[in-house]
Amino acid sequence: MSTAGNNGRALPWALVTPALGWTLLFFVLPFIAMGFSSLTAHEGGGFTASNYSQFFTNPSYWQAMVNSLQVTAIVTVVSVLLAYPFAWILAEQVPERWQRLALMLAVLPFWTSYVVRSYSWLLVLAQNGVINRALTGSGLFSEPLQLANTRFATVTGFVHFFVMLLTLTIFANLKQLSPSYRKAAADLGAGPVRTFLHVILPLTLPGIMVGAFLTFVLCIGDYITPQILGGNNELLMPQLVMMQIGRRGDFPLASALSIILMAVVTIAYLACARWLKIERA
Amino acid sequence: MSAISASRNPLSILKSHLHAACAATALLLGAGSVAQAADLNALIWCDHSDPALLQPFEEANNVKVNVKEFEGTGAGLAIVEQSQPGDWDVMVIDSIDIPRGVEKGLFEPLPDDKLPLADMFPQVKMDGSTVVGGKRYGITEKFGYNTIGYNKTKVDPADMQSMAALTGDKYKGKVAIYDYYLPVIGMAALAIGKKTADLTEADLPALKEELLKMKANAKLVGEVTASQTALATGEVDILVGGGEWVTAGLAKENPALDFSIPKEGAVLWSQSLAMFKDSKNKDMALKFIQYVMSPEGQARLATSSCYWGMPANNKAALTDDQKKILRFDEQPGFLARAQAYPAPNADLDKKMQDMWTEMLQAK
Numbered sequence: 001m002s003t004a005g006n007n008g009r010a011l012p013w014a015l016v017t018p019a020l021g022w023t024l025l026f027f028v029l030p031f032i033a034m035g036f037s038s039l040t041a042h043e044g045g046g047f048t049a050s051n052y053s054q055f056f057t058n059p060s061y062w063q064a065m066v067n068s069l070q071v072t073a074i075v076t077v078v079s080v081l082l083a084y085p086f087a088w089i090l091a092e093q094v095p096e097r098w099q100r101l102a103l104m105l106a107v108l109p110f111w112t113s114y115v116v117r118s119y120s121w122l123l124v125l126a127q128n129g130v131i132n133r134a135l136t137g138s139g140l141f142s143e144p145l146q147l148a149n150t151r152f153a154t155v156t157g158f159v160h161f162f163v164m165l166l167t168l169t170i171f172a173n174l175k176q177l178s179p180s181y182r183k184a185a186a187d188l189g190a191g192p193v194r195t196f197l198h199v200i201l202p203l204t205l206p207g208i209m210v211g212a213f214l215t216f217v218l219c220i221g222d223y224i225t226p227q228i229l230g231g232n233n234e235l236l237m238p239q240l241v242m243m244q245i246g247r248r249g250d251f252p253l254a255s256a257l258s259i260i261l262m263a264v265v266t267i268a269y270l271a272c273a274r275w276l277k278i279e280r281a
Numbered sequence: 282m283s284a285i286s287a288s289r290n291p292l293s294i295l296k297s298h299l300h301a302a303c304a305a306t307a308l309l310l311g312a313g314s315v316a317q318a319a320d321l322n323a324l325i326w327c328d329h330s331d332p333a334l335l336q337p338f339e340e341a342n343n344v345k346v347n348v349k350e351f352e353g354t355g356a357g358l359a360i361v362e363q364s365q366p367g368d369w370d371v372m373v374i375d376s377i378d379i380p381r382g383v384e385k386g387l388f389e390p391l392p393d394d395k396l397p398l399a400d401m402f403p404q405v406k407m408d409g410s411t412v413v414g415g416k417r418y419g420i421t422e423k424f425g426y427n428t429i430g431y432n433k434t435k436v437d438p439a440d441m442q443s444m445a446a447l448t449g450d451k452y453k454g455k456v457a458i459y460d461y462y463l464p465v466i467g468m469a470a471l472a473i474g475k476k477t478a479d480l481t482e483a484d485l486p487a488l489k490e491e492l493l494k495m496k497a498n499a500k501l502v503g504e505v506t507a508s509q510t511a512l513a514t515g516e517v518d519i520l521v522g523g524g525e526w527v528t529a530g531l532a533k534e535n536p537a538l539d540f541s542i543p544k545e546g547a548v549l550w551s552q553s554l555a556m557f558k559d560s561k562n563k564d565m566a567l568k569f570i571q572y573v574m575s576p577e578g579q580a581r582l583a584t585s586s587c588y589w590g591m592p593a594n595n596k597a598a599l600t601d602d603q604k605k606i607l608r609f610d611e612q613p614g615f616l617a618r619a620q621a622y623p624a625p626n627a628d629l630d631k632k633m634q635d636m637w638t639e640m641l642q643a644k
Contacts, residue, residue, distance in 0.1 A: 043627055060638040067642075119510075127516050146454070148516065149501035231501030232460055235641050243638065247463070248630060249355025 038255035042248075051256035061257070064240040065264070071151065071236060072220045075158040076212050082159065083166035084208065090167070091174035103171070107164050114161075118228040121157045122148050125229075149231025157225045162218070166211035173207025174200075213272050217265055237261050321346045321565050324357055324372040326552065328423070328585035329573075337581075338572045344565055354378040361387060366559035370566040376407045376551040377624040379419040389558045390416035395567065397574050400596045404616040405551050410624070419553035422573055423582055425590040426540070426619060427464030428547035430512060430523020434537040441541040444472040447521055448494040457511045458495055458502045459522030462637035467548035467623045468522060469495070477548060477620040482629060485636055492640040495521055502641060505588070512538060525607055526550075529589035532606045542615050549619040551593070583607065 041048040055061045086106070094102050109117060124130050125147035132144035147153060181203065185195040223238035230236070235243075237257065244254040323329065325348045335346045351357040354375055361369060374382060382388045398406065401421065411419040429441050435455070440446040447456060458465060467477040469491040475484055500517050501507065509527050511517045513535055520527060524547070528538040554573060556566045572578045579597035583590055591607055592599070599609065608615070625633055 058635065058638075060635065060642045063642045122507075122510070123514075126514055128514060146500065149503075149511075227504075228507065231507070232503060232641055233501060234644075235638065240638070243634070245355055245359070246353030247355050247461075248627075248634060249353075249359050250631075251359065 034255045034258060037252050038259050040252045042250045042252050048252075051253045052260070054253065055257060055260055060235070061240060064235045064237050065260070067234050068220050068237040068261075069264070071154060071158070071226070072216055074155050075162060075219050076215045078155065078159050079162040079166050079215055080208060080212055083163045083211070084170055086163065087167045087170035087174060091171050103168070106167055109160060109164055114224055115228070117160070118157050118225050121153065121160070121229055125153050125156065148229065149233060151230065151234065153229040153231070154226045154236075157229045158219055158222070161225075162215045165214060165218075166208075169211035169214070170204060170207050173204045177203055209272055213269065216268055220265060221261065319344050319562055319565060321371070321562060321569055322369050323348050323569070324360060324369050325350055326352070326373045327587035328582060328590070329373060331581070331585040331587060334573075334578070334581040334585060337577070338569060341572075342565065342568060346569070354381060358382065358385065358387075361557075367557075367561045369557050370560040370562050371569055372555050372557065373422075373552055374419065374555055375622070376410050376419065376421050376553040377622050379410050379553055379555060380413055382555060383413045383418050387555075387557060387559075388418040389556045389560065389563065390418060391420060391556060391567070391570065393417055395571065396420055397594055397596070400594045402591075402593060402595055402612065402616060404619070405549070405593050407551055407553070407621075411553055419555040420570065420574060421551045421553050421593040422579070423590040424549060424551035424593055425526045426524040426542060426547040426615065427459065427461075427468060427522045427550055427622075428524045428540055428542055430520035430527045430538065430540045432512065432515070432518045432535075432537050433539045435515070435518035438539070438541065441519070442543050444468065444543050444545045447472070447519070448491070448498060452519055453498045454500055455518040456495070456499045457508050457517040457520050458499045459508050459520060460502045460504045461522065462634055463623050463625075464548045464550060465495075465522045466492070466633055466637070467620065470623070471545040471548070471620065474545075477623045480623055480625065480629070482632060485632060489636050489639065492636070493643055496640050496643050524550075526588045526590050529606045530584075530586075542618050546618045546620050547615070548622055549616070550622055552590075 038051050039047055039049065041050070055065075090099060090102050090106070112120075126132070127144045127146075127148070129148070131147060135141045136144055177200065181199050182195055185199045190198065221238055223242055226236045227239055227242075232239070238261075241254045241257045241261070244250040244257065321344050323346055327350050329335070330348050330350060335348070338344070339346055349360065351360055357372065357374065358381065361372070372382070372387075379388070396417075398420075402424075405421045405424045407421050408417075411417055411421065429444070429447070431438075431441050436446075436452060440451065446452060466480075466488055469488045470477050470480055470484065473487050473491050475487075480488075496502070499521070501511060503511055508520050508523065509531070512520045512523065512527060513531055524540045528540050531538050554570050556563065556570065560566050573582055574594055576594060576596045576598040579592035579594040580599045580603070583592040583597055583599060584603055589607065591609070591612065599607070604610065623633070
């Protein structure tokens with residue numbers, strides 16, 4: 001009896017051990033190493049908290065965090081606003097037999113290299129790019145607009161990527177909704193708009209939040225897109241982190257900045273989980 | 282510890298098993314290339330990964346050159362620190378950073394008598410950096426200028442003879458800045474009449490003011506590829522910090538790209554080769570350095586597909602066309618007006634980088 005009970009407890013642990021081992025090896029241990037490094041002086045070693053204090057006392061560093069949060073918030077909101085109707089059309093308007101093909105087409109951008117995609121956007125948005133040629137060629141503008149090397153370009157590059165990610169999560173959520181919700185709403189006299197606003201949207205909110213949180217996490221930690229498309233006209237946190245490594249090899253400061261960035265992501269997660277019950281998704 | 286107790290130690294057992302596994306793997310991997318006698322492991326910049334440079338050396342010496350690219354001395358030294366002693370044989374490094382490697386005990390002195398020092402442009406030997414404690418730890422292989430790169434069909438070349446053009450209104454929004462703080466701070470120093478070698482913390486406010494003026498005129502601040510692309514595609518017409526390393530490689534496709542050494546001067550960049558103290562293949566490492574410094578190796582390195590630059594050896598076997606593109610014959614005049622790359626101590630370096638961060642964040 002006792003042996004059977006032990007076996008019953010051992011099996012779940014055995015099943016979860018590979019995942020725990022993986023997390024320990026590739027997250028916990030590196031995180032501890034990074035934490036240790038962040039408390040070490042770059043020159044001469046020794047314990048110091050100055051890597052953290054620099055972030056709070058240097059306005060340029062602080063500004064990088066503000067920029068990151070602003071860009072991430074804009075990207076998340078715009079991506080949700082674009083992805084929701086897209087996912088809804090896919091789930092509700094496209095016939096079932098075409099949905100798989102439509103989804104495949106929707107995720108096509110994932111098949112190209114992230115770097116290549118960013119450089120492609122740079123060419124599209126450049127002074128002599130497709131958009132500016134169309135605008136000046138049609139006579140709408142006499143001079144090309146500065147689209148590349150701006151925050152707008154960074155946001156565009158991000159949104160292109162994350163709309164696809166959000167579409168997938170929202171589409172999956174929409175497909176899980178039973179048709180009886182809609183029928184019940186109609187029986188009670190609700191029109192399509194009211195049904196959407198009071199039934200469909202609240203029920204798909206967990207899917208939106210999961211996608212939005214993933215967008216937030218991936219966007220705030222991304223280095224490539226702002227580096228290629230932003231033209232360094234403002235720095236985001238990942239760029240600031242990389243800058244410490246390039247020539248000076250200041251890994252302690254880079255570690256401290258990374259941990260601060262991670263703390264912000266954790267706060268965002270706690271905020272999402274508490275207010276919007278993310279676990280329901 | 283006795284041999285018996287060591288053999289019973291679980292860690293030793295694990296270690297010996299690991300060694301055996303590694304040896305077996307190495308044998309398996311090596312089986313496909315038994316014809317090659319040895320490998321040479323090189324930490325390099327992208328210009329050394331060109332097969333046109335490496336292949337002749339590999340064939341002549343029956344050796345495989347394994348390369349790993351890095352950007353920035355800090356990143357390169359971090360790779361070395363994370364490797365086992367002996368993993369690397371040679372390294373490409375900013376000439377001014379050789380003392381950093383020597384301080385860490387990484388480099389092996391090089392034999393002066395086996396290197397073509399007499400054939401080098403005297404100004405680029407950089408003995409102040411490459412020779413430490415009377416011993417040579419590096420040799421300059423390639424150099425050039427951080428100066429003004431421009432499109433001569435879009436701007437008046439006469440304007441490019443003065444750095445004032447970079448901060449004036451005439452080319453506002455047509456300028457890109459190369460995203461590397463040391464050379465561009467060096468250019469800002471020249472613009473305000475300071476010598477790059479004499480920069481101190483007291484100069485930072487004036488340098489910052491000059492950098493902010495440049496930023497106000499700039500459309501972007503880009504690393505190598507971004508700034509080169511911006512100039513080549515017409516996104517901008519002027520590149521602050523550009524030089525032959527941007528324009529020469531694109532000369533065939535875009536002959537309108539050129540560079541000037543303005544009246545204030547230019548900043549001299551130079552890269553060196555160093556040999557690791559723990560290299561297990563020092564003879565081959567020296568042969569590699571000698572090959573790169575030879576007239577043929579120098580010509581191939583100077584015209585590498587990644588970026589062009591002036592060969593340090595003035596006997597480099599360049600064609601007349603290549604010499605023309607690199608403005609080889611004008612070098613004595615250029616070198617006379619060029620100033621050294623700023624080489625700040627660690628404290629000033631940090632302050633300069635923070636000043637650069639501030640410039641990037643400025644609206």
